[in-house]
Amino acid sequence: MNAPQLTRNQSLVFDVLEKAEGPLSAYTILDKLRDQGFRAPLQVYRALEKLLEFGVVHRLESINSFVACAHPGEDCHSHGIVAFAICESCGQVIEFHDHEVDHRLMGWVRSQKFKPAKTTIEIRGTCEACAA
Amino acid sequence: MNAPQLTRNQSLVFDVLEKAEGPLSAYTILDKLRDQGFRAPLQVYRALEKLLEFGVVHRLESINSFVACAHPGEDCHSHGIVAFAICESCGQVIEFHDHEVDHRLMGWVRSQKFKPAKTTIEIRGTCEACAA
DNA sequence: TTGCACACGTTATAGCATAACGCAATTGAT
DNA sequence: ATCAATTGCGTTATGCTATAACGTGTGCAA
Numbered sequence: 259m260n261a262p263q264l265t266r267n268q269s270l271v272f273d274v275l276e277k278a279e280g281p282l283s284a285y286t287i288l289d290k291l292r293d294q295g296f297r298a299p300l301q302v303y304r305a306l307e308k309l310l311e312f313g314v315v316h317r318l319e320s321i322n323s324f325v326a327c328a329h330p331g332e333d334c335h336s337h338g339i340v341a342f343a344i345c346e347s348c349g350q351v352i353e354f355h356d357h358e359v360d361h362r363l364m365g366w367v368r369s370q371k372f373k374p375a376k377t378t379i380e381i382r383g384t385c386e387a388c389a390a
Numbered sequence: 391m392n393a394p395q396l397t398r399n400q401s402l403v404f405d406v407l408e409k410a411e412g413p414l415s416a417y418t419i420l421d422k423l424r425d426q427g428f429r430a431p432l433q434v435y436r437a438l439e440k441l442l443e444f445g446v447v448h449r450l451e452s453i454n455s456f457v458a459c460a461h462p463g464e465d466c467h468s469h470g471i472v473a474f475a476i477c478e479s480c481g482q483v484i485e486f487h488d489h490e491v492d493h494r495l496m497g498w499v500r501s502q503k504f505k506p507a508k509t510t511i512e513i514r515g516t517c518e519a520c521a522a
Numbered sequence: 523t524t525g526c527a528c529a530c531g532t533t534a535t536a537g538c539a540t541a542a543c544g545c546a547a548t549t550g551a552t
Numbered sequence: 553a554t555c556a557a558t559t560g561c562g563t564t565a566t567g568c569t570a571t572a573a574c575g576t577g578t579g580c581a582a
Contacts (some may be wrong), residue, residue, distance in 0.1 A: 265529065285568070298532065303570065308529095319452040320510050322538095322569060341495070343504050352502065359494045363473070363513065366486060371518035372475050378452050380510045381495065386503035397560065417537070430563065435539065440560095454538060454569095 262312075270294050271305040272326065275315060280349035281323035318342060318351065320380045328353040339363065341379035347388035394444075402426050403437040404458065407447060412481035413455035450474060450483065452512045460485040471495065473511035479520035 264272060274290050275282060282290075284302045296302065306324055309315035313335040314327050321344060327334040334340060338360040343352040359379070367374050396404060406422050407414060414422075416434045428434065438456055441447035445467040446459050453476060461469070470492040475484040491511070499506050 267530075283569075299570070300572095301531075304529080319512070320508075341498075343499070343502065343506075345504075346507065352504070354498060356494050356498060359491050362488050362491045362494075363511075366473075366488060367475070367513060367515075370475065370484065371521065372477075372484070372513070372515055373517075373521050374475075374513050374515040375478065376452075376514050378510060378512045378514075379495075380451070381499060381504070381506050382508050382510075383499075383504055383506040385505075389503065389505050399561075415538075431539070432541095433562075436560075 265305075265308075267296075267301055267305045268308055270296070271302060272309055272314060275309075275324060275326040278326075281318050281321060281325045281344070281351055283323050287324070316340060316342070316353070318344060318380060319378050320344070320382060325351050325353070339377050339379060341381070343381045343383070343385070345385035345388055346382055347384050350385055352385070397437075397440075399428075399433055400437045400440055402428070403434060404441055404446060407441075407456060407458040410458075413450050413453060413457045413476070413483055415455050419456070448472060448474070448485070450476060450512060451510050452476070452514060457483050457485070471509050471511060473513070475513045475515065475517070477517035477520055478514050479516050482517055484517070 270291055271287055274287050284299060284306060287306075288296055288299055288302045291302070306315060306317075310317060316325050316327055316334070317323075318325060325342075329337070337355045338357060339355065341354050341356065341359065343354070345351070363377065364374070402423055403419055406419050416431060416438065419438075420428055420431055420434045423434070438447060438449075442449060448457050448459055449455075450457060457474075469487045470489060471487070473486050473488060473491065475486070477483070495509065496506070498504075
């Protein structure tokens, strides 16, 4: 799925995420958009739902937050499984891809005849800068 | 960390998880333990916190639920990274380990001088039985 | 023009998790 | 023995995350 023209709400939410230093919760996004007329969580969640579909935003399950995809313009769904390293100190997120990991997980999945829909890989810890 | 003698609340929560067919939310556990005198979410969360430390219970980040570890008796922390396949249809969870995946992820982590604390791998989809 | 799909706005509610207080039991050092 | 520290526990209150249900408007195709 490639991203069509975004609606106003979708654009606003996406811009907030793109300009953010790290992942944001839906409610944090809501607060940042109050001046733009946002009043309810659903406005954010509905926009996020679409942005996730388009592959331009990722959801971080382990911290209930959202980040803009690190590959501007491309559809991230085509890169295989996305993995994240999340620094619990500074909040920064590094997105990466590893085809060998994909290959192993998909191999296991095939051997079990399991039909994967969405795969989450998240490493929480401390980034180099914060490790000092 | 190996599991010491469990307290009453910890035992009750663990038993519920062990007997369950699939993962349970904290509030579901609470409901199942009302007859045992449980009245508040904190009683469950506090027990879960310890059981997670002991490595006898896992948290599924993507569905805000908890499962008993598939390796009764052993400390699951020693098996390397734990991965889960979660069937969105029947709710069943399959726990597995793949050393090659561990190896790749830990290699990446080392290359980035990232210090991992907790790693999540969860594949949501449909199990063989439900795929029909 | 009618019907459908979609985005949107609003209110209300459901579901998940923790803060803050105080009490009781245990342990271990003095 | 006693005191202090630790740990588990119970309770109340609160905060954060997410969705249900309803109605509106707009654009487009049959």
